[in-house]
Structure formats: C-alpha cells, structure tokens
Amino acid sequence: MTQTRTPISLGDEIPAVEFRLTRDTLVRYAGASGDFNPIHYRDDVASSVGLPGVLAHGMLTMGVAVQSTVRWIGDPGRILDYQTRFTRPVVVDPDSGATISVAGKVAQVDDESGTARVDLTVTYNGETVLGKAQVQVRLVSA
Amino acid sequence: MAVNPALQGRVFPPVPAYLVGREKIREFARAVLSDSPINFDLDAAHAAGYRDLVAPPTFPIVVQERTLAQLLAEPDAGIDFSRVVHGEQRFTYSRPIVAGDELTAALTVASIKSLGGHTMVTAVSEISDSAGLHVVTATSTLVVRGEES
Numbered sequence: 210m211t212q213t214r215t216p217i218s219l220g221d222e223i224p225a226v227e228f229r230l231t232r233d234t235l236v237r238y239a240g241a242s243g244d245f246n247p248i249h250y251r252d253d254v255a256s257s258v259g260l261p262g263v264l265a266h267g268m269l270t271m272g273v274a275v276q277s278t279v280r281w282i283g284d285p286g287r288i289l290d291y292q293t294r295f296t297r298p299v300v301v302d303p304d305s306g307a308t309i310s311v312a313g314k315v316a317q318v319d320d321e322s323g324t325a326r327v328d329l330t331v332t333y334n335g336e337t338v339l340g341k342a343q344v345q346v347r348l349v350s351a
Numbered sequence: 352m353a354v355n356p357a358l359q360g361r362v363f364p365p366v367p368a369y370l371v372g373r374e375k376i377r378e379f380a381r382a383v384l385s386d387s388p389i390n391f392d393l394d395a396a397h398a399a400g401y402r403d404l405v406a407p408p409t410f411p412i413v414v415q416e417r418t419l420a421q422l423l424a425e426p427d428a429g430i431d432f433s434r435v436v437h438g439e440q441r442f443t444y445s446r447p448i449v450a451g452d453e454l455t456a457a458l459t460v461a462s463i464k465s466l467g468g469h470t471m472v473t474a475v476s477e478i479s480d481s482a483g484l485h486v487v488t489a490t491s492t493l494v495v496r497g498e499e500s
Contacts, residue, residue, distance in 0.1 A: 228384055241375075241382035243416055258433070267437045272383035272409035279387050279408070284399055285447065286389065288408040292441035292490075344408075 217282075217325045217348055223313030226277040230265050230299065231306035238269040252303070262302065267295040270309060270338060274331045277311045278344050289324060290345035297338045309333045313344075323348045354470040354495050355429045358460045363425075365457040366417040368481065373450040375413075376404045383407050396449075403450035411442055411478055415489040418458035418476040430472065430495055438471060439492035445485045453481040461490070468497035 235249050244266055247254040255263045271293050279285045301307045310332045317326040329342035373393075380390035388395035389405045396404050423432055448454070461473045472493045478486050 234382075234384070238382040241379045242413060268409060268412050268440065269383065271440060272407060275408050276383065276385050276387075279385065283387075284389055284405075285385070285387050285407055286399065286401060286405045288444065288447075290441070290443045291408050292439070294439045295437050 217315055217318060217346070219315055219318050221315040223277055223281045223315075223327060223329075225310060225312045226280070227308050227310050228273045228276070229306055229308050230269070230273070230301055232263065232301060232303055234306070235263065235265060235269065235301060238266055238272075242266065242268060244268065260298070260300075262300040265299040265301050265307065270295075270299055270331065271342075273309065274311045274329055274339060274342060275344055277313055278327050278329070278346065281313070282346055287347040288344060289347055291343070293329075293342040294340035295338075296340040297333070297336055299333045299338055307333055309338065316343075318348075320348075353429050353498075354463060354472060355427050356463050358422075358425070358428055358472070359463045361425075361460045363418060363421050363458040365455045366414075366421065368453045368455050369414045369417070371406065371448055371450050371452040371454060373404050376406045376410070376450050379410050379413065380407050383409065401447070401449055406448040406450075408442060409440075410448055411487045411489045412440075414454050414456050414478055415458075415476045415491065418456045419474060419491065419493075422458055422460065422472075422474055430493070434496040436494045436496065437491065438494040439473075439490075441488075441490040443488045443490075445487065448486060452486070454478050454486060455481075456489075470495040470497070 239245050299307050312330045313327045316328040327344040331339040456476045456478045458476045461475045464471045474491050476489045
C-alpha cells in the first residue's frame with residue numbers, strides 16, 4: 210500500500226479530549242480486562258480499605274488517555290511504545306461519574322528512526338493523574 | 352509478610368497460548384472508549400494494511416495479567432495482593448497485535464527495590480507469537496505497601 214506520512218512536527222498539540230467515566234464504564238472495563246478487583250465497583254469494599262470511593266482502574270485511565278493520540282494519528286497500530294506512572298487515583302462518583310481531560314504535545318521528532326514522542330497531560334479535577342505519560346508513534350503508516 | 356528479595360531475576364515458565372479473538376478486540380476497544388475503525392471494522396483494518404482487527408495499545412495487559420497471576424501465586428513470593436498498588440506500566444511493541452494472533456508470555460522479575468517501607472516489584476513479560484517472534488514487552492511496577500501503612 211502507499212506510504213502516507215502524517216505531518217508531525219515538534220510542538221504540535223494534540224486536540225484536547227474529555228472522557229467521561231461512569232460506574233458502567235468501570236464494570237465494562239472489569240469484564241473486558243479481567244480485572245475484577247472490587248475496589249473498582251463496590252463502595253463498601255473501597256471504604257473498608259480506606260479509599261475515598263470507588264476508583265477507576267489505572268489501566269482504564271491509561272487505555273482511555275492514549276485514545277486521543279490514536280484518534281490524532283488515525284491508526285492504533287502506529288503506537289510503538291506507551292508508558293506511564295499512576296500518580297493519583299480517579300474517584301468515580303456513582304451519580305456524576307468522573308471526567309478526565311487529556312491534552313498532548315509532540316515533545317520529540319526523530320526523522321532517522323521515523324518516530325515521534327507525544328507527551329500526554331491527563332487530569333481529573335484539575336490534578337494530574339498520570340505521570341510521565343509518553344507515547345512513541347511511528348511517523349509513517351505500515 | 353515481606354516480599355522475598357530472592358525473587359529478583361526469577362524467570363517464570365511461559366503461560367499457555369492466548370488466541371486473540373476479533374470480538375475480544377472489539378470488547379476491549381469499547382471498554383477503553385476507542386472510536387478507531389481499525390479496532391472495530393475489518394474493511395478499515397484491511398485498508399490500513401493489517402490482516403485483521405488491530406488491538407488497542409493497552410490490550411497486552413490481558414495477556415500479561417496471566418503472568419502476573421503466576422507471580423502473585425508463587426508460594427515464596429511474599430506478595431500480599433491486598434497491599435499491591437499499580438505503580439507504573441509500559442508497553443514496547445515490535446509489531447501491533449491483530450486478531451488471530453496466538454500469543455504466549457513469559458515473566459521475569461527484573462528488580463525488587465525497597466523504598467520508604469514499600470517494596471517496588473518490576474515484572475517484565477515478554478509476549479511473543481506462535482512463530483516465537485517478539486510482539487510486545489509489557490512491564491509493570493507493582494508497589495507493595497509496607498505493613499505499618
């Protein structure tokens with residue numbers, strides 16, 4: 210197939226996206242991922258271990274956050290590397306849920322290896338919840 | 352119960368093969384709020400040059416989880432699951448995962464470090480296909496909280 214290259218330049222900003230997580234989202238992710246830790250869907254269990262409420266799975270936040278980059282480059286197969294630290298929990302209210310905001314910026318472009326690094330800023334209630342969230346993408350499609 | 356420092360460097364046997372299904376990819380993609388046609392629509396995946404649906408970037412956690420279960424169940428590991436918090440995660444790909452892949456994974460405990468009463472366990476799971484070729488490396492750092500906290 211023809212090789213297309215998305216023009217990616219240093220400093221490019223990825224359109225900011227908001228994702229709303231509800232208790233339904235958590236249950237769906239539990240089923241899809243196989244992570245049935247009850248702190249992600251039971252208030253009584255969450256409070257019994259001293260948590261402020263039911264939390265989103267870190268891996269759900271990580272998986273959702275990268276979707277903004279996937280949307281931007283148009284192809285999930287061009288993600289070469291993705292890493293993050295889980296720095297703060299996302300508490301998901303039973304009624305109002307939780308809205309996470311994802312912004313991103315191209316922090317590095319390496320023409321030699323044909324890759325770029327996108328740094329994500331993921332916030333909930335104005336606080337960063339993922340640290341060092343970095344996505345390495347391939348500049349050219351397969 | 353404390354984490355056994357002798358775990359460092361331990362290599363676990365590969366877990367049984369995991370066959371990546373098309374509907375599983377769709378299910379996982381919906382769960383992470385993907386709207387990428389390449390996760391859902393076969394024609395879109397073919398048009399982008401793939402032989403089948405492509406899995407979302409964090410999908411390997413499904414396979415890696417089986418290796419982490421081995422680690423947690425290791426009799427001498429000393430890892431109390433109720434004290435485990437996910438600290439860090441990384442996926443490093445050689446190629447995307449597509450439906451039809453038969454994947455296996457083998458875990459190595461890369462490091463055990465103590466930090467302020469907590470123990471950080473870094474586990475590296477190498478995920479490869481039925482031809483034995485590397486697909487993705489999934490690295491998790493688990494924080495095991497100390498008894499007093």
